[in-house]
Amino acid sequence: MKFAKIEDDAVVNIVVATNEFAQANGLVSVNDDVAIGWAIENGIPVAPVVVETLEDMRTRALLSLADYGQSKRRQGYRHNFGTTETPNWQVLQLREPTPQNDDEKNWSAALGAYTSAVVAGHGAVQGVTLRTESNAAIVMSYAEGMGVLTSMFAWVAQVYNTTWGKKDAIIAAATKAEIQSLIDDIPNGW
Numbered sequence: 001m002k003f004a005k006i007e008d009d010a011v012v013n014i015v016v017a018t019n020e021f022a023q024a025n026g027l028v029s030v031n032d033d034v035a036i037g038w039a040i041e042n043g044i045p046v047a048p049v050v051v052e053t054l055e056d057m058r059t060r061a062l063l064s065l066a067d068y069g070q071s072k073r074r075q076g077y078r079h080n081f082g083t084t085e086t087p088n089w090q091v092l093q094l095r096e097p098t099p100q101n102d103d104e105k106n107w108s109a110a111l112g113a114y115t116s117a118v119v120a121g122h123g124a125v126q127g128v129t130l131r132t133e134s135n136a137a138i139v140m141s142y143a144e145g146m147g148v149l150t151s152m153f154a155w156v157a158q159v160y161n162t163t164w165g166k167k168d169a170i171i172a173a174a175t176k177a178e179i180q181s182l183i184d185d186i187p188n189g190w
Contacts (some may be wrong), residue, residue: 003027069163
C-alpha cells in the first residue's frame with residue numbers, strides 16, 4: 001500500500017510499505033495520486049497549486065516554438081515537379097540528422113555541385129536525379145535541380161525567419177495574456 005509521511009500539514013515523503021511498517025513509523029495511508037508537496041487540509045490531501053511565473057511561461061512558449069519550427073522543417077520541403085494543370089507534389093526530406101545521414105548537408109552539397117555545373121555552362125544537361133520521400137526518382141537538368149534546391153533552401157530560411165519573428169515577440173511580451181496569445185498563434189503564419 002501507499003503511505004505518506006506528514007510534517008507540518010504537508011506530505012514530505014511517499015512510501016510503499018506494509019500496514020505494520022506504516023503503523024510503526026507513523027505513516028498515513030493515501031491514494032495513488034498523492035505526491036510529495038501536497039498539503040493536508042482537515043485531514044485530506046490537497047494537490048498543490050502551481051503558479052507559473054511570467055518567465056516560466058515565456059520559457060515554455062519558447063520551447064514550444066522551437067519544437068514546432070523544428071517539426072515544420074523535418075516534415076520536408078513540398079515541391080511541385082509537375083505543372084499547374086498536372087501537379088506532381090513531392091517531398092524532399094529534411095529528417096533529423098543521424099551519424100549515417102544528414103539530408104540538409106546532402107542537399108547543400110548537391111546544390112553546390114549543380115551550381116558549379118550551371119556556371120560551367122552545363123545547365124541544360126540532364127544530370128540530376130532527385131529522390132523524393134515517396135522514392136520517386138525525378139530526372140532533370142542541372143539548372144532545374146539548382147532551381148529546386150534553391151527554392152528549398154529559401155523555404156528553410158523562411159521557416160527560420162518565422163521562428164525568429166515569433167521568438168522575438170515572445171521575448172518582448174510583457175504579460176501572461178500576451179504570451180498565451182503568442183502560444184496560441186504558433187501554428188499560424190508558416
